[in-house]
Amino acid sequence: xxxxxxxxxxxxxxxxxxxxxxxxxxxxxxxxxxxxxxxxxxxxxxxxxxxxxxxxxxxxxxxxxxxxxxxxxxxxxxxxxxxxxxxxxxxxxxxxxxxxxxxxxxxxxxxxxxxxxxxxxxxxxxxxxxxxxxxxxxxxxxxxxxxxxxxxxxxxxxxxxxxxxxxxxxxxxxxxxxxxxxxxxxxxxxxxxxxxxxxxxxxxxxxxxxxxxxxxxxxxxxxxxxxxxxxxxxxxxxxxxxxxxxxxxxxxxxxxxxxxxxxxxxxxxxxxxxxxxxxxxxxxxxxxxxxxxxxxxxxxxxxxxxxxxxxxxxxxxxxxxxxxxxxxxxxxxxxxxxxxxxxxxxxxxxxxxxxxxxxxxxxxxxxxxxxxx
Amino acid sequence: xxxxxxxxxxxxxxxxxxxxxxxxxxxxxxxxxxxxxxxxxxxxxxxxxxxxxxxxxxxxxxxxxxxxxxxxxxxxxxxxxxxxxxxxxxxxxxxxxxxxxxxxxxxxxxxxxxxxxxxxxxxxxxxxxxxxxxxxxxxxxxxxxxxxxxxxxxxxxxxxxxxxxxxxxxxxxxxxxxxxxxxxxxxxxxxxxxxxxxxxxxxxxxxxxxxxxxxxxxxxxxxxxxxxxxxxxxxxxxxxxxxxxxxxxxxxxxxxxxxxxxxxxxxxxxxxxxxxxxxxxxxxxxxxxxxxxxxxxxxxxxxxxxxxxxxxxxxxxxxxxxxxxxxxxxxxxxxxxxxxxxx
Numbered sequence: 001x002x003x004x005x006x007x008x009x010x011x012x013x014x015x016x017x018x019x020x021x022x023x024x025x026x027x028x029x030x031x032x033x034x035x036x037x038x039x040x041x042x043x044x045x046x047x048x049x050x051x052x053x054x055x056x057x058x059x060x061x062x063x064x065x066x067x068x069x070x071x072x073x074x075x076x077x078x079x080x081x082x083x084x085x086x087x088x089x090x091x092x093x094x095x096x097x098x099x100x101x102x103x104x105x106x107x108x109x110x111x112x113x114x115x116x117x118x119x120x121x122x123x124x125x126x127x128x129x130x131x132x133x134x135x136x137x138x139x140x141x142x143x144x145x146x147x148x149x150x151x152x153x154x155x156x157x158x159x160x161x162x163x164x165x166x167x168x169x170x171x172x173x174x175x176x177x178x179x180x181x182x183x184x185x186x187x188x189x190x191x192x193x194x195x196x197x198x199x200x201x202x203x204x205x206x207x208x209x210x211x212x213x214x215x216x217x218x219x220x221x222x223x224x225x226x227x228x229x230x231x232x233x234x235x236x237x238x239x240x241x242x243x244x245x246x247x248x249x250x251x252x253x254x255x256x257x258x259x260x261x262x263x264x265x266x267x268x269x270x271x272x273x274x275x276x277x278x279x280x281x282x283x284x285x286x287x288x289x290x291x292x293x294x295x296x297x298x299x300x301x302x303x304x305x306x307x308x309x310x311x312x313x314x315x316x317x318x319x320x321x322x323x324x325x326x327x328x329x330x331x332x333x334x335x336x337x338x339x340x341x342x343x344x345x346x347x348x349x350x351x352x353x354x355x356x357x358x359x360x361x362x363x364x365x366x367x368x369x370x371x372x373x
Numbered sequence: 374x375x376x377x378x379x380x381x382x383x384x385x386x387x388x389x390x391x392x393x394x395x396x397x398x399x400x401x402x403x404x405x406x407x408x409x410x411x412x413x414x415x416x417x418x419x420x421x422x423x424x425x426x427x428x429x430x431x432x433x434x435x436x437x438x439x440x441x442x443x444x445x446x447x448x449x450x451x452x453x454x455x456x457x458x459x460x461x462x463x464x465x466x467x468x469x470x471x472x473x474x475x476x477x478x479x480x481x482x483x484x485x486x487x488x489x490x491x492x493x494x495x496x497x498x499x500x501x502x503x504x505x506x507x508x509x510x511x512x513x514x515x516x517x518x519x520x521x522x523x524x525x526x527x528x529x530x531x532x533x534x535x536x537x538x539x540x541x542x543x544x545x546x547x548x549x550x551x552x553x554x555x556x557x558x559x560x561x562x563x564x565x566x567x568x569x570x571x572x573x574x575x576x577x578x579x580x581x582x583x584x585x586x587x588x589x590x591x592x593x594x595x596x597x598x599x600x601x602x603x604x605x606x607x608x609x610x611x612x613x614x615x616x617x618x619x620x621x622x623x624x625x626x627x628x629x630x631x632x633x634x635x636x637x638x639x640x641x642x643x644x645x646x647x648x649x650x651x652x653x654x655x656x657x658x659x660x661x662x663x664x665x666x667x668x669x670x671x672x673x674x675x676x677x678x679x680x681x682x683x684x685x686x687x688x689x690x691x692x693x694x695x696x697x698x699x700x701x702x703x704x705x706x707x708x709x710x711x712x713x714x715x716x
Binding site: 065068174175186277278284286287318321322323325326329331332 | 416418419444445446447449450451452453456457460461464474475574577580
C-alpha cells in the first residue's frame, strides 16, 4: 500500500526535477571538466574541490561569507531574469548596479550635511536604498524607452550605457565624491552615516539583512511574475509580442516597465552592497557582478527561486575559491573557467541532453530578439 | 528520464563524501620551528609582472633561504581583503605580507586583531603605529636621482625631460626632483624639463595617457632625447610617445619592460622600488626576532636591467650608476630633495 503514496510524491517532484535536470547536470559536467583542467594544471582535483567546499560551507563564518557573496548575485540575477521574461537581454546590470551603489553612498554620507541634521535610521536607510533603486531604474528605463519608441536594440544600448555608468562612477569616486581624508589616495567615497547602515544580524559575522531582503524580493518577484496582471503581460510580451499586441497589451509600455523593474533590482544590488556591507562605495568593489548575473539568470532558468539557488552556488564558488587557493595554490581563475563551462552547458543544452540522453523537450525561452522584434 | 535523474543524483551524492574523505595535511604553523609566510595580493594576479609578482619573489626568496612555508591568495574583490588576510592569520601564519596601498587600512585593522602575527604592508605608508605592522616604503628621490644621472650620461643633445603626475603627491615630487638633482649632479649645465600634471584634478592626473604622450612628444620636438615617465597611466603615455618618436625612455616603480611592452625598443631602464629585497629583508628580520616595532621601513632604490640597451650604455656610465646605488645604500650620499613639495 506504499506504492500509491510514493507515486504521488513522485508526481509532485518530477516536474521540478526535470526542470532542474539540465542545470544540475550542467554544473556536474562543468565540475568534471574543471577537475580535468585542474589535473592538467598540476593540481589535485579532490583537494581543490574539498577546499572549495570547506571554504564555502565549512564553518559558520564560511556560510556567512557565502551569503555575503550570494546577496548581490540574487538581486542582479533577478534583474537579468525579469528582463529575460520580458524578452529583453539586459547586459547593463553592471552599470545599473554601479550607479545604484554610487547614488546610495551619496545619500548615505552627504545628505545629513546637506540638510544640516542627523537623520534617524528609519528615514535615512530607506532613503539611501531608495536612491540606489531610483538610479538603477533610470539607467534601466533609458534602453527600455529607446527600444519601445525607436526599436533600438537593448543589447547595444545597455552595453553602451555600461561604459557611461562605469566611467561616470570612476570620475565621481576619483573626483567630486572622493573621500577628502588627506591620507586617502583610493578612489572611494567617505563612509556613510550610521543611520544609513543596516545593523548586523549576528555581531562578528558579515551576514547582513540584505540577504534576508534578497530572499523576500525573490519571492515578491515570483509572485509579481506569476500571480499578477503585470507579470502576465511581461511574460506574454516576452513570449510573443505580436500575440500580446492583438490581445490588447500595451507592448511599448510593458517593455519600458520590464527594463525599469530590471534596473531597480540591479540598483538594489548596488545599494545593498553599500548600506549592508561596505558602508561606502569604492572602485574595486562589486566588479563583474552584473555580468555574472547573466550566467546566474540562465542557470536559474530565469525562475526567481532558481536564481536564488544559482546565486548561492556562484556565491559559494567565489567564496570557497580563497580556501581552495590557500590549500592547493591553484589559480582562482579555475572558478571562472568552471562558471563559464556551466554557462556554456546551460546555454547549449543540446550538449547536456545528448550526453545524458534526455529526450523530454521543454518550453523554449525567448531571451532576446533581433532588430525590430 | 526517471532512471537518469535518480542515477545522476546518486552519482552526485556518492561524489560528495568521496571528496570529503580527503584529509588535508597542512603544515602546522603554530609550532615554533615552522615559519610560515602568507601573501595577499591586491585585486589582480600573482604574476602581474608588477607589484604583486615582485613582492611574491621576495617571499619565495624567504622560502629558499629561510626555509619558510609560503603561500599566496589572490584577491578578486576589494571586499575580501579582510577575509583573505584572516585565512592566513587563523592558520597561525607568522608573517603576512599585503601588497599595495589599497590594503593599508585592512592591514592595520588585521594587525590590531591578530597581535601575534607580523604584518608587512608593501608600498603602504602607515601613519598609525601598531607594533606588529610595518609599512614598506621606498626612497623615490634616490630612484629618481639614479634615473636622472643615467639620463644625463646618455643624452647627446644636453636636454632631458620628465613627465609626471601631480607634485601634490609626495612620492611623485620625490621622483621628479630626484631626477632633476641626479641629472645636475652629472652635468650642472644640463637642461632638465620636469613637467608635473598639476593642471587637472586628482581624478585625472594619473590616468591621462594622452596628455603624457603629447607632452613627451612636444619635449622631444624641442630636442629632448631622454624622457622619464612617472605617474601611472600618464607616465606610461609618455613612454608610448617616446616609442613613437624613437627616443630613449625611462619607466618607473617596477621594470616597465614587462608592463609596457610597446615601449621595449626605447626603454633604457626603470626607476624602481626594490620590492623583492625589501620584502625579503623584513621577513628575515621577523624570523630573527628583529622586526621593527611598527611604523615604516624604508627599502632600497635602484634601476631596472637595461635590456635592449645593455650594449649601448657605456661601461663607465654603468659603473657610475653602481657607485651611486651603493652610496645611497650605505647612506654616504643624500639627494638633498625635500620629502614633499614646500608649501
